Amino acid sequence: MADAEDTTAGLVRLCVLAVVAGAGIGFVGGAFRWCLGHLDRWRVEMLGWVHDLPGPGWLIPIAVTAGGAAAAAAIVRLVPLSAGSGIQHVEAVDHGEAQPPALRILPAKFVGGLLAIGSGLILGREGPTVHMGAAIGATTGHRARLDDTDVRLLQTSVGGAGLAVAFNAPIGGALFVLEEVMKTVRLRAVVPTLVAVAVGVGCSRLVVGDRPDFLVGPIDPPSLELLPVFVVFGVLTGVVGVLYNRTILGALDAVDFMRNVSPVTKAALIGAFVGALLAIDPLTAGGGDTLSQRILDGGGALPMIAALLVIRFVAGPMSYATAAPGGLFAPLLALGALWGVLCSGVTELVVPGDHPSLRIALAIVGMAALFGAVVRAPITGVVIVMEMTATTTLAVPMLAATAIAVLIAHLAGSPPIYDSLRDRMLAGPRPPTALP
Template sequence: MASKRDYEPLPDGGGDLVFVCVAAAIAGVFIGFVGGAFRWCLQYADVLRVDLSDWAHRLPGPGWLVPMAATALGATLAAAVVRWMPLAAGSGIQHVEAVYRGDAAPPLLRLLPAKFVGGVLGIGSGLVLGREGPTVHMGAALGAAVAHVARFSDSTVRMLQTAVGGAGLAVAFNAPIGGALFTLEEVTKSFRLKTVLATAFAAATAVGCSRIIIGDHPDFLVQAVVSPNLGWLPLFVVFGLVTGCLGVLYNRLVLGFVDHVKLVSRVPAEVKAAVIGALIGLVMFIHPLAVGGGDSLTQSILSGNTMILPVVIGFLALRFVAGPLSYAAAVPGGLFAPLLAVGALWGLLFVGGFGAVWPGETASLAVPMAIVGMGAFFAATVRAPVTGIVLVVEMTATTSVIVPMLAASAAAVLAAELLRSPPIYDSLRERMPAEPEPEPEPSGG
C-alpha cells in the first residue's frame, strides 16, 4: 500500500509557493551580480598584493614595512566600516542561522555596502579570510529586502533570507548545488519543500548571473585524477580521524583568538585590527601565497606542483595561525576559503610524511589526498560533511575521489564529535552580541 505524502497539500493551488519562488529568483539575480562583482574585486586585489610584495622585496632598506603598512591600513579601514555597521563584523553566517532560528532580526539592506566595501578592504589587503561569509550575508540582506517588498510573513522572510544566503555561498564558490545544500544541511537542518525550491531557484539564477562576470569554469582547474586503489581506503579513514582532531584544534584556536582579542576592551577596534593587519602583512612579505583567501596556493597544490616538506609545513603553520588571527580582527570575512587551503596543505603534508616511512610509491596520492583534505577539514570544523564534499567536487570538477572523501569526511566528523567539539558556527552564534531593535527600512514614500 502506498504511503501518504509527508506534507500537506499546498493551499490556493500553490500560489504562495509560486510567489516565493519568483521572489527567490529575483533576489538570486541581485546577489549573482553583487557577489560576482565582489569576487572580481578580490581577484584583482590578489594580483595587486603579489605585485606589492615583489616590489617591496626589491626596495632598499626595510622593504617589509610596505606590506605591513598596506595590510594594516586595509584592516583599519575595514574596522572603521564595522564601527559604522557593527553587524558587518566577521563571517555573518552565524547571523543568518540566528535569523532563521528566530533569535535575531533579518539584516537590513544597508548591510550590503558595508560587507562589500569592508570585505574588499580586509580580504583584499591580505587578511586570511574567506569571501563566502560576506557573500552569504549580502545574499541574506537581499533576500530579506525582496521578501519585505513582497509583504511576506515573518517566517517566510526568515526562510527567504536563508535561501538567498545559500545562493550567496553558491556564487562565492561557483558551486550551485553546494550552496543549496549549505542552506539545507548547515542552516535549516531540514528539507522542507518551500525552502528547497526557493534555495534552488535563488542559487540557479545567482550562479548564472555571476558567471557573466567571473566566467563559467570551476574554481580550480585540476587535471584528470585517477581514483585511488581501494586498498588505500583505510589510509584515508586514518587521515580523516587525524583531520577531525586537527579541525577541533583549529576551531579552538579561532575561538581563543576571538575571545582574547575581545578582552582587550580598552584598545579601539581599529587599533586592534591594525596590529593584526601588520602581523599578516609581515607574513605577506615572507610569501604572498601565505595570506589572503588561499585560492592561488590551493590551485598550485592541485596542479601537482612539487613542494618540499619544509615548505609545506611552513605554509601550513602560517595559515593555520593566520586564519584564526585574522578572524579575530572582527572585520568582514569568512572562514570557508581559508579552511580549504589548510585542508589541501594538510593532505599534502600527510602524504609526504607517510611516504617517508612507507616503502611503496605514494606520490600519486598527493593530489587526491589534497582534494580529500579540503572536504574532510571543512567537515571537521563546520560539521556539514555532505555540503563539504559537494562543494569540493563542484570546485574541482573531480568525482574520482568521492569514495575516499566520503570515508575521510565521515571519520573527521566522528573524531570531532567524540572530542565533544561543537561546530564552529554554533560557537560563534553563541558569542553574538545582543542586537538592538532594528530600524525600519525607509519606505521611499
C-alpha cells in the first residue's frame, strides 16, 4: 500500500513539473517559431530586392546564407551539444547512454537555429525545439531533486512537447515520445507526456495562433480502386527513404573527411552553395513550409517539381552536414510532398479515369510515407501529417502507403535515421553534457 502511495505521489509530482516545463517550452518554442516566421518573410523580401538590383546582386543571398551558416557553426564550437537536430541526443539520454542536456544549450539552439534556418539552410525547426524542451525538462527535474530515472523521463516528455509545439501537432508530439523515443507505453510515461504536450501547445498558441500549419481544401476519399496505386507508391517511397538516409550519412561522412578545413569554413562553403540556390529560386532552399503549402495549393509544373525534388534531396543532407542547429523533419515533409506530386503525374498517365484529387492526395500521403521510411515511426508520421493538414479523409491510403514504405526500408536493412545519428554521436568525442 505504501509503495502504491509513493508511486501515485511520484506520478503527481511528475505531472506538476510537466506543467511547469511544458509552459517553458511552449513560450520558448512559440517565440522560436515566431522569430523564424519573420525571418522567412524577411528572406523572401530580401530576395525580391536583390533581383531588382543592378549588377551581381545574387552575391547577397550567397553572403547571407554563408554568414548565417558560419555563425551558427561558431556557436556549435562554443556549445558542441547544440549541433544538428538534437533528437538523437534526447534518445540517447532516454536510453541511459548520455547525460541529460544542460540549460546552456537553450540559447545556443535558439540563436544558432535562427541563424541557420533563417538564413536559408534546408533545416527544420523541430530539432532545436525538441532539444530545448528536453533541456528545460531535465533542468526542471534536476532542480526538483528527482532521481536520474525521472529526470530522463521528464526530459523526454518535454522534448516531445517541443515537437508538438514545432508542428502545432499535440497528438503527434506525444506519439513521437512513445513510439520513437521510449518505444513503450507506460502510465508513468504517458501521463506526464500528455500533460507537457497539452500545456506546451496551449502556451505556444498564445504566441503563434492555433491554425493548422498547412491550409488544405476539402479532399474526397480516394476510391478503393486506387488503393493499389498507394501500395505501389509505398513501395517506391520505401526505396526513396533508404536512399535519403544514405545520402544524409554520406554527406556527414564527406564533411568529416575534410579534416584540414575548420567546421566554420565548411559550414560557410555549404551555406554559400545553398545561398546560390536561393538566388535562383527561393523554393530550392529554406525549411520547406512555403514549398509544401504551394504544393498543397496545387501549384507547380511537373518539370519544376522534379528539379526541386533532386535539388532538395541533395542540398538538404548537405545543410544538415554543416552541424548547424536544425532538424530533418520539416525538409523531409516538403520532400515527401514533392515526391507525391511527381508520382501523381506518372499515375495520371497510366491509370484510366479522372481523379482530380489524386495530386494533392499523393502529396499528403507522401509526407507521411517518407517520414515513416526515414524515421521509422509510422504512426507518428501519419498523425503529425493529419494534424498539420487538418485532413482525415486520406487515413486509409496514408496508413497503407506508410506501412509498406516502412516495411520496404526495414527489409532493405536500412536503420532508422536517428539510430544511425545516435550511433555516430556516441562513437565521436563526447561534449560535456552533465547538468549543473
